[in-house]
Structure formats: C-alpha cells, structure tokens
Amino acid sequence: MSQSQYPCAGCGANVEFAPGTNVLKCPYCGHETALESSGARIREHDYLNFTSLPRKPIAQLAKHVFVCRNCGAQTESDAISDRCRFCSAPVVAELNARDLVVPEAVLPFVLDKRQLRESLGKWAKSRWFAPSGLKKVTEAETAKSMYMPHWTYDSNTVTDYQGQRGEHYWVTETYTENGETKTRQVQKTRWYHASGTVARSFDDVLVTGTTKVTQKHLDSLEPWPLPNSQPYRPEYLAGHETLRYDVEPEHGLEAAKQKMVPVIEGDCRQDIGGDEQRVEQMHTQYNDVTFKLMLLPVWIACYLYAGKTYNIQVNGVTGEVAGERPYSAFKIAMAILTVLVVIAVIIGLYSIGKH
Known part of the structure; x- marks a missing residue:
C-alpha cells in the first residue's frame, strides 16, 4: 500500500498539519512548510453513474498496513491517517478510487489544544449539577484530533401531495354557569381537500459516514462552516487520525x-x-442526485469520574461541545433541600399573615 509521510526540511522529523494555519509544522524544531494551492476543485459526483460502477462493499476491504519510514515498524489500521504505534510518527494512506470513494473535500482543523481547553472549560462551567471535578475535563493533553467522514447530497426534488386545508370560523355558543345563561365565541374549522405540486433544491445535506462515534453527539456539533472546506489533499491529515467511512453511499x-x-x-x-x-400523502421524485465524501474535524476527549468514562466531542472549527457528563448527587440533593426550605418558609410566612 502506498502511503505518505512528510519529513521536516529542518531536522528530518515528520511534520504535521497545524490547526488554524495553512502550514505543515515540525513538532520538534518548529520549522514550517506552507501548503501551496494545488489548483484542485471540489467536485460533486453523479449518483446514478456511481451506482453503475463495480466495487467492493467497504466491509470487505482490507485494513491499511502502514510501514513507518521513521522507525520501520508496521501499523495495521482501517483509518486513512494514523500514527505509528511505536514512534507516533504521522502516516497518511494514499487512496485508490478503485477500492473506495475518495474524499473530495476536507474542512481543516482550526482549534488547537489551547483553544480546545478554552472550549471545554466554558462547557464544564455551564453544566448544572456537575461535580466539582468536572473542571479536569479541560486537561486535554490526551485528546485526539480526528477527521470524521461525512456524505453530502444534492438533489432537485418534485413532490406531488394530497392533503386538507383547514379554515377557521367562529360560532356563538350558549351555556349555563351558576344558574346564569351566558354566551361565548367558539372556534371551529372547516376542512377542504387540497392537492398540488411543490419543488425544492437541496444542497449539501449532511450525513455521518461512520458508526464508530456517538451519532447524537456528532449531530449536535452542527452547523459546520462547509463553505470553508478545501479540496482534499493528504497533507491536511498529517498528525491527525482519519476514520474510513463504514456507511455506504x-x-x-x-x-x-x-x-x-x-x-x-x-x-x-x-x-x-x-x-x-x-398532509396525507407525499410522492417525491429525487432528480439530479449528486454526492461527495468529505472529512470534518472533531476533537475527541474522555473524562473519568467515579470509575466511569464519559466521551466528549468538540467541533474542530467552531468549538461547539457535545457529549456525556456526570451529575453530582450531593449538589442535586442540596438543591432539592434548598427548594423545600424556601417552600417551608413561604408557607410559614403565609400562616403568620393569616393570623
């Protein structure tokens, strides 16, 4: 398998993509190499043409075997980019479009570890009834930067529908209350049959391409600034893990x-x-369907509390945080006690006032 590693022009170590920049930076000597424009463009792929092509299901593809050029060790992984298991040197696979769908776009990391700590700190402080130890979640040195595969879909839709339209009207109703006859206005609705056709164009409907992370948390990181995406190039992946998609197009x-x-x-x-x-029936035609695979940046952090591990995900561009969190039984109990004391005081004051 072909792979890429990027040696530093200063010291020969492997460089990594630096979040928030457009450079590959050496983690040892600090030497930077600017990423020049490749002239490539982000393309959409015709879905019907794609389905006619022969290919293997992604589950049948073998794992990548990375041979580190730094220490010579082999690392087996189904990730597109990873680190050598022995010397931690970044390695990136060179993808073959005959085997799997190749990414068209990547949204580069913007948040570095300092900014990650800030985002986690704000998130931790905003959690109600969180244990005091939750502040340790900001210790993000062990956090992993990962590119997550996502599909985007475009389509021009035409929908024929059947339904009913309700129109309100008012009637005067007579009723008796405490022996007195009264009237009131009551809203009613007349229903009429309705049918028609509507059209809408969808652009970049985003779908997660991996089942290896918690879906609801990943969805909570939206919206993503997709217009900031760049044409795919493996250099953006250097130093960051990239999951291979396991959700078929x-x-x-x-x-x-x-x-x-x-x-x-x-x-x-x-x-x-x-x-x-x-709306009783909808029949939708999905025309001119196109799609692409893109990679979105996510920081993955873990927090250990009371013997349980909580997973946290952070949008690598906006800093939005989503994930699990522990609750402090002591703080919840104190809050309940405080409420009960306040209620007791109010009742006591009310009783005194009546006497």
Whole structure:
C-alpha cells in the first residue's frame, strides 16, 4: 500500500498539519512548510453513474498496513491517517478510487489544544449539577484530533401531495354557569381537500459516514462552516487520525432523504395555506442526485469520574461541545433541600399573615 509521510526540511522529523494555519509544522524544531494551492476543485459526483460502477462493499476491504519510514515498524489500521504505534510518527494512506470513494473535500482543523481547553472549560462551567471535578475535563493533553467522514447530497426534488386545508370560523355558543345563561365565541374549522405540486433544491445535506462515534453527539456539533472546506489533499491529515467511512453511499442517501422529508412537508403545508393543514400523502421524485465524501474535524476527549468514562466531542472549527457528563448527587440533593426550605418558609410566612 502506498502511503505518505512528510519529513521536516529542518531536522528530518515528520511534520504535521497545524490547526488554524495553512502550514505543515515540525513538532520538534518548529520549522514550517506552507501548503501551496494545488489548483484542485471540489467536485460533486453523479449518483446514478456511481451506482453503475463495480466495487467492493467497504466491509470487505482490507485494513491499511502502514510501514513507518521513521522507525520501520508496521501499523495495521482501517483509518486513512494514523500514527505509528511505536514512534507516533504521522502516516497518511494514499487512496485508490478503485477500492473506495475518495474524499473530495476536507474542512481543516482550526482549534488547537489551547483553544480546545478554552472550549471545554466554558462547557464544564455551564453544566448544572456537575461535580466539582468536572473542571479536569479541560486537561486535554490526551485528546485526539480526528477527521470524521461525512456524505453530502444534492438533489432537485418534485413532490406531488394530497392533503386538507383547514379554515377557521367562529360560532356563538350558549351555556349555563351558576344558574346564569351566558354566551361565548367558539372556534371551529372547516376542512377542504387540497392537492398540488411543490419543488425544492437541496444542497449539501449532511450525513455521518461512520458508526464508530456517538451519532447524537456528532449531530449536535452542527452547523459546520462547509463553505470553508478545501479540496482534499493528504497533507491536511498529517498528525491527525482519519476514520474510513463504514456507511455506504446508498445508506447515506436514504438518511439524507429522511432529512429532506420534513422540509418538503413544510413546503406542502405552505402551499396548502389556510389556518391549518393536513398532509396525507407525499410522492417525491429525487432528480439530479449528486454526492461527495468529505472529512470534518472533531476533537475527541474522555473524562473519568467515579470509575466511569464519559466521551466528549468538540467541533474542530467552531468549538461547539457535545457529549456525556456526570451529575453530582450531593449538589442535586442540596438543591432539592434548598427548594423545600424556601417552600417551608413561604408557607410559614403565609400562616403568620393569616393570623
């Protein structure tokens, strides 16, 4: 297997991509090498053409075997980029489009470890009923920087729908209360059949391409500044682990369609008009479907509390934090006790006032 390592022009060690810059930096002597523009462009791939190509399922592809040029050791991994298990030198696989879908775009890391600590510190301070030890989560030296594979899908959709339009009207209703006859206005709704056609174009509907991380946490890191993405080049991966996708493009498309459905239903409701709407049927055509694979930057941190490990993910561009957190039973108990004391005081003052 072909692979890339980038020796430092100053000392010969392996350089790494420095977050928030456009340079490869040596972690030892500090020498920097600027990444010149490659002239490449981010392309979208025609989905129908792709499905007609012969290929192996991703689960059948062998792991990469990296041979470190620094120490000569071998590292077996299904990641696209990793570190040598012996000397920690960064290694990046050279991808073959005949075996798997090659990334078209990468959103480079912006947050370095100092900024990561700041983001984790703000997150820890904002957690209600968190144990005091949660502040240790800012000790991010063991945090890992990882590029996560994501699919994006574009489509021009046309949807025929059937539904009902509700129009409100008011009637006067008579009722009796305490022996007295009264009237009130009551809202009613008349329903009318409605049907029509709506069209919408979707651009870059994002779907996670890996099952190896907690999906809900990864989704919580959105939105991503996708316009800042760069054409894929392996140099951006140097020094950072990159997961290989294990969600096939076909499965990703179905997930993308599920994201499109609520938006299309909203268009149908707007088209129906009236005061209320019921959408009973939708038949959507997905035309001109294109897709691409892109890599998004995530810091992965772990926090050990009371013998349990909590996982935390941080958006490597915006600093948004998502993840699990422990709760302090003592702080919760004290909060409940405080509330009970306040209630008791209020009741006591009320009783005194009545006498």
